[in-house]
Structure formats: C-alpha cells, structure tokens
Amino acid sequence: GAVVSQHPSRVICKSGTSVKIECRSLDFQATTMFWYRQFPKQSLMLMATSNEGSKATYEQGVEKDKFLINHASLTLSTLTVTSAHPEDSSFYICSAMEGDYGYTFGSGTRLTVV
Amino acid sequence: SQKIEQNSEALNIQEGKTATLTCNYTNYSPAYLQWYRQDPGRGPVFLLLIRENEKEKRKERLKVTFDTTLKQSLFHITASQPADSATYLCALDLQTSYDKVIFGPGTSLSVIP
Numbered sequence: 001g002a003v004v005s006q007h008p009s010r011v012i013c014k015s016g017t018s019v020k021i022e023c024r025s026l027d028f029q030a031t032t033m034f035w036y037r038q039f040p041k042q043s044l045m046l047m048a049t050s051n052e053g054s055k056a057t058y059e060q061g062v063e064k065d066k067f068l069i070n071h072a073s074l075t076l077s078t079l080t081v082t083s084a085h086p087e088d089s090s091f092y093i094c095s096a097m098e099g100d101y102g103y104t105f106g107s108g109t110r111l112t113v114v
Numbered sequence: 115s116q117k118i119e120q121n122s123e124a125l126n127i128q129e130g131k132t133a134t135l136t137c138n139y140t141n142y143s144p145a146y147l148q149w150y151r152q153d154p155g156r157g158p159v160f161l162l163l164i165r166e167n168e169k170e171k172r173k174e175r176l177k178v179t180f181d182t183t184l185k186q187s188l189f190h191i192t193a194s195q196p197a198d199s200a201t202y203l204c205a206l207d208l209q210t211s212y213d214k215v216i217f218g219p220g221t222s223l224s225v226i227p
Contacts, residue, residue, distance in 0.1 A: 006157070034215065036217075042219065043203060043217045043218060043219045043220050044158070044203070044217040045217075046214065046215070046216065046217075049214065091155075093157045093158075095157070095158075095215075102148055102160035102163050103148070103160060103215060104160065105150075105157030105158050105159070105160075106157050107156055107157050108155070108156060108157045110155070
C-alpha cells in the first residue's frame with residue numbers, strides 16, 4: 001500500500017529559529033499533499049494544501065509567511081516553521097492521496113519550541 | 115455555521131460487543147465520508163470510505179453507513195477486541211476546487227477485556 005514518510009518524528013528547537021519538516025511519498029507520486037496540525041486531545045486542523053509546482057493554498061487564519069510550504073517534486077513536500085515560538089509547539093502531520101481511495105498519513109512530527 | 119460532531123463522550127464497551135460511533139455534520143455537502151483510526155502520537159490510518167450515493171460499506175468487522183438526508187454516518191465495529199481501542203475520526207471530503215478533507219473531533223474507544 002501507499003506509504004508516506006515524515007521526518008523528523010520529533011524536534012526541539014529554540015524560540016526564534018526555523019524548523020523544516022519533510023513529507024515524502026515513497027511508492028507513488030503525489031501532486032497534492034496536505035499539512036495538518038493537531039493539539040493534544042483535539043482533532044486535525046488543515047493548515048494548507050501543497051500543490052506540486054505551484055503555490056500552496058492556505059486555510060483561513062494560517063500565516064503563509066510563518067508556515068512556508070514547498071512542493072518541489074512529485075514525492076516531496078516540506079513545511080518550514082519560521083521564527084518558531086512556544087505557541088507553535090504542536091503535532092504536525094502530512095498526508096497524500098494515492099488514486100481514488102482514502103488518504104495516507106505520515107507518522108507525524110512532534111515540535112517543541114523552548 | 116459548519117460543524118462536524120462525533121460522540122461527545124469516550125466510549126467504553128465490553129470485548130465481543132459491537133461498538134457504534136456516530137458522526138453528524140451541519141452545512142456541509144461531502145462527496146465522500148471517511149473513517150480513520152488514530153493511536154496516540156501517530157498519524158491517522160485510513161479505514162473506510164463511503165460515497166454520497168452509497169448507503170453502506172463493509173470491510174471485515176467494520177461497517178459504515180451514510181445518510182445524506184440525516185447528515186449522519188454510523189461506524190460499527192463488531193466483535194470488538196482490546197486492540198480496537200483507539201481514537202476514531204470521521205472526515206468529510208468536500209471535493210471543492212481542490213481536495214479538502216475536514217476532520218471531526220474524534221471519539222475515543224476503549225474495549226475492556
């Protein structure tokens with residue numbers, strides 16, 4: 001089945017620094033990938049839709065200058081959290097769809113900003 | 115306003131019984147409705163998808179129903195096992211100008227041996 005690899009699984013960074021999270025589709029090409037964040041005991045909130053070769057589509061309330069998304073190839077999308085602050089600490093998850101049947105999610109990245 | 119609601123309380127059931135989880139939505143018109151399982155600290159895992167023109171879908175011990183009039187989906191796990199304990203998320207695929215999937219808050223299921 002489809003596999004989406006997300007890296008790193010955990011990262012701790014200092015306030016004010018930037019962190020890059022990678023999301024790769026391992027055995028299929030994904031023209032579209034999705035980025036979510038999830039706070040403890042809450043559901044997934046869609047942040048943006050990443051489109052290969054074009055600009056990402058951000059959901060209302062998500063700062064595009066803070067959460068930079070790049071989808072440079074059919075198998076890789078990256079999310080960069082710039083000038084991270086403690087309130088950005090969260091669980092970030094990417095997903096992609098193969099064919100016409102459900103979405104495959106990465107294993108998530110636990111970001112802690114100290 | 116638009117919203118998706120799932121069982122408000124955590125669900126505890128005895129092993130071997132059938133677990134029934136509900137998903138209700140308001141002011142959405144999903145083309146598909148999906149169910150996912152999520153374990154702590156992990157990404158969701160896709161379980162089942164049901165289309166707007168389908169009433170019921172089955173997969174092994176899982177059954178999903180979809181009533182677009184009631185704007186409700188029911189998710190059943192028959193012969194439940196402790197390994198089924200997890201959070202279950204329903205998700206609406208809105209099929210807008212781009213694929214957009216909106217998740218419900220999830221229901222925590224505990225199957226007691």
